[in-house]
Amino acid sequence: MNHKKKYILIGLWSLTGISVIWFFLAGLSIYAFLTFFVLFAASFIAWGLSGKITDKMRGRAIHGINAFWIIMAFLFLFPFPVPERPEYVVGEIHRFSEPNHGWGRALLGALGPNLFNNGLAYNTPEEIKGLVEIGAIPSVLTSFPFARTTFGGTAMLNAYRDNVSHGGEPAVTMPYPWTTWKGAKRENRIGWNKGDILLGDVAHEVGYEKAKYTPRENSLMIKEIGKWLGSMTVGICKVDPRWFYSHDFMSMGTPLDLKDVKNFKYAIQLFTDQNWKRVHNDPGHSWWSITKSGQAYSTSAWMAVRMGQMLRDMGYLGRVGYGGINYDTIESPFSVYNGLGEYGRLSDAVVPSAGGLRFKSATVLTDFPLEPDNSNQGHGITRFCEHCDRCARACPVNAIPQGDMTVENGVKMWHVDKDKCVRFRAGNLDGSCCNECLRNCPYNKPDTLFHKLGVYITRHSYLAPYLFGNVRAIGLEDWLDFETSNQAGKYNVNRPARWIQEEPGFKMKLPYVIGKYVFTEGDRSTSEEWSTGVGAEMGKIGLKYKGVEWGKIPANLLDKNGRNRNAHWDYENGELPKNLQCMGKYMPIEEVTKLLKAGKLFTGDWYTKDEDVYPPRSEKYEKGLLKYEDAVKMWEKE
Amino acid sequence: MKDIKLAFSLKWYELLLVMIELGLLAAGIWACIDSLSIGCPMAAWRFLLLFVIWALPGAVILFFFKPAAE
Numbered sequence: 001m002n003h004k005k006k007y008i009l010i011g012l013w014s015l016t017g018i019s020v021i022w023f024f025l026a027g028l029s030i031y032a033f034l035t036f037f038v039l040f041a042a043s044f045i046a047w048g049l050s051g052k053i054t055d056k057m058r059g060r061a062i063h064g065i066n067a068f069w070i071i072m073a074f075l076f077l078f079p080f081p082v083p084e085r086p087e088y089v090v091g092e093i094h095r096f097s098e099p100n101h102g103w104g105r106a107l108l109g110a111l112g113p114n115l116f117n118n119g120l121a122y123n124t125p126e127e128i129k130g131l132v133e134i135g136a137i138p139s140v141l142t143s144f145p146f147a148r149t150t151f152g153g154t155a156m157l158n159a160y161r162d163n164v165s166h167g168g169e170p171a172v173t174m175p176y177p178w179t180t181w182k183g184a185k186r187e188n189r190i191g192w193n194k195g196d197i198l199l200g201d202v203a204h205e206v207g208y209e210k211a212k213y214t215p216r217e218n219s220l221m222i223k224e225i226g227k228w229l230g231s232m233t234v235g236i237c238k239v240d241p242r243w244f245y246s247h248d249f250m251s252m253g254t255p256l257d258l259k260d261v262k263n264f265k266y267a268i269q270l271f272t273d274q275n276w277k278r279v280h281n282d283p284g285h286s287w288w289s290i291t292k293s294g295q296a297y298s299t300s301a302w303m304a305v306r307m308g309q310m311l312r313d314m315g316y317l318g319r320v321g322y323g324g325i326n327y328d329t330i331e332s333p334f335s336v337y338n339g340l341g342e343y344g345r346l347s348d349a350v351v352p353s354a355g356g357l358r359f360k361s362a363t364v365l366t367d368f369p370l371e372p373d374n375s376n377q378g379h380g381i382t383r384f385c386e387h388c389d390r391c392a393r394a395c396p397v398n399a400i401p402q403g404d405m406t407v408e409n410g411v412k413m414w415h416v417d418k419d420k421c422v423r424f425r426a427g428n429l430d431g432s433c434c435n436e437c438l439r440n441c442p443y444n445k446p447d448t449l450f451h452k453l454g455v456y457i458t459r460h461s462y463l464a465p466y467l468f469g470n471v472r473a474i475g476l477e478d479w480l481d482f483e484t485s486n487q488a489g490k491y492n493v494n495r496p497a498r499w500i501q502e503e504p505g506f507k508m509k510l511p512y513v514i515g516k517y518v519f520t521e522g523d524r525s526t527s528e529e530w531s532t533g534v535g536a537e538m539g540k541i542g543l544k545y546k547g548v549e550w551g552k553i554p555a556n557l558l559d560k561n562g563r564n565r566n567a568h569w570d571y572e573n574g575e576l577p578k579n580l581q582c583m584g585k586y587m588p589i590e591e592v593t594k595l596l597k598a599g600k601l602f603t604g605d606w607y608t609k610d611e612d613v614y615p616p617r618s619e620k621y622e623k624g625l626l627k628y629e630d631a632v633k634m635w636e637k638e
Numbered sequence: 639m640k641d642i643k644l645a646f647s648l649k650w651y652e653l654l655l656v657m658i659e660l661g662l663l664a665a666g667i668w669a670c671i672d673s674l675s676i677g678c679p680m681a682a683w684r685f686l687l688l689f690v691i692w693a694l695p696g697a698v699i700l701f702f703f704k705p706a707a708e
Contacts, residue, residue: 034691041694048702061699062651069658069696280677450672480688482673484680 005050012043027472030479080460085342085378087627091410093242094606094622096330098249099517102422103324108252109582110512110519111419112502112531115427117580147287147432150294153301154326160305161320163312166260166328192221193314199224215371222268222370225310229303231270233353235338237372238632239267239365241621243329246604246613250325252515253602255615261328262638263317264365266372269334270303271354271361272296274438276446279358281488282435290425290433296360297323304362311366322362334363337628339377345385345392346400346437347416352379352455356443375628380459381443385414387469390477391437397424397499400437402471409606410625419525427500442468442477500576501533511592514584518592518603520612655696662693 016039023032044061047053099108109116192198196211202220203209211217219236226234241258248254278292301322311318321327335341335349344350350357392400399421401414408415425433438444445451457464470478485491508528512519525531595601596614604613617623621631648656666689673682 034688037691037694041698044695044698045702048698048704053703053705055705058699058704059649059651061703062655065696065699066651066654066658069662276676446676448672448676450668476688480673480684481680482678485677486674486679487677 005046009043009046009050012039012046015039016043028466028469028475029473030476031474033467075463076457076461078460080462082459083378083380083383085336085339085376086382086412088336088343088411088413089625089627090407090412092622092624093410093626094608094617095242095244095246096409097247097517097603097605098245098325098327099247099253099514100519100523100605101249102418103426104249105419105519105523105525106422106426107325108249108514108517108519109584110508110514110523111423111525112506112508112528113580113582114500114502114576115423115531116582117577147291147294150291150298151324153294153298154322154324157298157301157305157322158326160309161322161326162308162318166256166319192310213369215369218369219371219373222307222368226268226270226303226307229270229306230272230299231303232273232355232359233271233340233351235269235335235340235373236370237267237269237334237338237375239264239329239635240333240337240628240631241618241635241638242626242631243333245328245330246617247517247602248328253517255602256328257615258618258621258638261319261365262635263367264319265636266366266368266370267329267334267338268307268364268366268370269331269338269340269361270300270307270364271351271359272299272303273355274358274360276355276358276444277487279435279438279444280482281485281491282439283431283488283491286435286491287432289431289435293324293360293433297362300360300362301326304364308364308366311364311368314368316368317366318368319365320362321365323360327363328365329363331361331363335361337375339373339375342379342381343413344381344441344443345389345414346441347414350379350381350385350441350443352381352443353447355447356445357438357441358444380465382413384442384458384465384469387465387471388442388475388477389471390440390442394436394440395421396434396436397421399424417527419527420530423527423531424499429498429500439483445482502528502531503578504532506532509586511587511589512582512584513587513592513601514582516600516602518587518596518601519584520592520603520608522608522612523605652700655700659693659696659700662689662696665689666693 016036019032019036019039023029023036026032098104100110105111106115192211194211194213197203197209198206198211198217199221202217202224205220206214206217211221222236223234241261244256244258244261246256248256272295274292274296278288282289282292301320304320304322308318308320319328321329321331323331332343332347332349335351336343340353341349341351344357346357348357351359354361386404389400389402392402397420399417401416405412405414421434428434443455445454454468458468467475468477469475506528508519508524510519510521510524592601596603599615602614604617610617620634626634666686669685669689670682673679673685
């Protein structure tokens with residue numbers, strides 16, 4: 001080998017070594033990873049062409065490369081034990097107040113009048129005025145036709161959620177003529193009663209044909225029927241009473257007494273896909289961003305009301321909850337404790353068998369004896385999200401945390417800034433709602449065999465999150481660029497975010513009373529100043545990602561003070577009307593206190609001090625550290 | 639038409655590497671087709687590229703890293 005060739009070879013091997021160092025120093029960059037393979041190959045070409053290779057050397061090289069791939073296959077494909085579901089409960093947990101969740105705050109006016117009056121930007125002032133006059137909340141139900149249809153579909157089903165009211169939720173008893181059978185009459189009907197034949201696959205599974213109503217058999221039947229109704233998958237878990245909201249949204253503050261719901265022991269969760277194409281091809285300023293939620297909500301609702309009706313017909317309780325605002329409970333814990341998913345970075349449950357985050361679920365609460373799924377079933381999702389923050393990077397308003405998990409309300413997970421999230425989603429001036437977190441989540445793929453293999457690898461492999469993740473550098477999922485679509489073309493171009501803001505100097509006057517609910521000083525939004533346009537460069541300030549500088553608002557949309565203009569195409573001159581008012585009203589604290597003590601008003605979210613919560617918290621369930629397993633055991637005995 | 643005669647011999651570990659290489663390329667094609675089928679041409683192309691890059695060292699060793707012909 002001559003000197004020139006020798007130096008080239010040494011140079012190539014050195015560069016190969018440097019690429020390994022680069023890989024680690026750059027935080028497992030996918031570019032360094034790929035460069036290593038290319039340089040490694042180049043080094044062998046140079047060596048092979050320029051040096052004297054013996055059979056022994058060739059043999060060793062082949063053994064080496066074979067060993068590398070066998071080890072890689074083992075590390076990535078071997079079914080290593082799936083980590084158990086993480087223990088999220090680490091402290092005292094209080095029930096959530098439904099009026100105080102993100103949408104509750106926006107739609108009830110607790111985040112400011114501009115957002116309240118113009119949220120979901122397709123409303124007109126006349127329409128808002130009319131709605132307020134009849135006591136209805138401006139919302140997606142009042143927006144454009146297809147969203148109106150899909151969310152309206154959930155409203156139309158409200159009468160069928162149950163035949164009795166709980167926690168102030170509207171319940172219109174509309175039984176079918178044949179739902180009043182009782183006793184022997186009930187038992188004589190053809191259907192799925194004791195002694196009736198089971199669905200074929202369930203009969204095959206349990207090994208007998210006629211129903212005995214054992215919990216296992218019941219669960220299998222419910223799952224088959226759920227899928228038959230159209231659910232992507234079906235989960236069953238025992239109910240933890242802390243999942244019930246403390247106050248109701250629809251009736252604006254009615255407290256939900258746990259005694260009223262103590263017979264609901266099990267929850268059946270049904271899932272609808274929001275549709276890959278609609279999520280994947282959403283440019284972020286579409287009218288269908290919110291509509292796909294409505295479509296999946298109303299489809300889930302229709303499945304669940306039929307299952308609820310079936311259970312009631314069978315003589316059991318069946319109380320249905322579905323979105324957007326027709327739940328008695330928070331929904332995400334069902335997906336975690338029925339073993340189908342885990343909490344991800346978005347503070348929501350990621351369910352791989354239902355498109356990751358790309359689902360909307362409905363729940364049927366019942367006393368029908370069921371065998372719950374394994375509540376400890378893990379999927380490695382929380383572990384994966386520790387290595388991935390694509391949703392956080394993509395969030396137009398920085399609402400999703402990029403760092404480690406934190407503890408809020410006794411739960412260790414990632415906690416989204418709900419006010420920022422909903423301010424953008426409700427007040428998006430360039431579209432309707434948002435979609436970025438869903439669109440960017442690696443779990444958001446059609447359920448193809450190849451995607452299933454990817455999910456399998458992330459479940460089992462300890463190394464995969466390092467390769468697939470991206471918190472340290474551009475990762476494999478980033479580089480692959482699934483966002484580029486051949487169906488939507490230019491649609492998948494990320495855009496600057498603009499949303500409705502409150503007037504400069506706005507400060508919410510608290511206590512704010514709406515219906516029976518009081519928003520107190522403790523409920524003041526932490527993003528209030530931000531909502532008035534302080535710091536017009538919102539979003540991922542300074543973060544450039546795939547050539548897009550997130551949150552950079554174009555100059556032509558800023559006013560002379562550098563503030564994001566509330567330009568609204570529905571209005572003359574484009575600007576929002578001034579001096580808008582919310583539906584509720586300010587009330588002096590003394591008056592509020594008097595009414596709270598008299599039981600005429602109600603208040604209190606999870607962070608509220610015990611003495612300021614009306615009605616008082618449950619001493620039994622909302623004091624001290626109570627794990628899920630302990631809470632459900634106690635609830636079973638209620 | 640003349641007969642086409644192919645003759646080659648491989649050691650067991652060479653055969654194993656050939657199988658690994660074919661496996662990587664097959665995985666790349668699968669990934670490419672799957673990504674195309676869900677409307678992601680960029681991901682399709684890059685998945686194929688990814689597996690080709692992964693297969694490069696083995697292919698190079700098979701075809702270039704060998705004793706010079708007598």
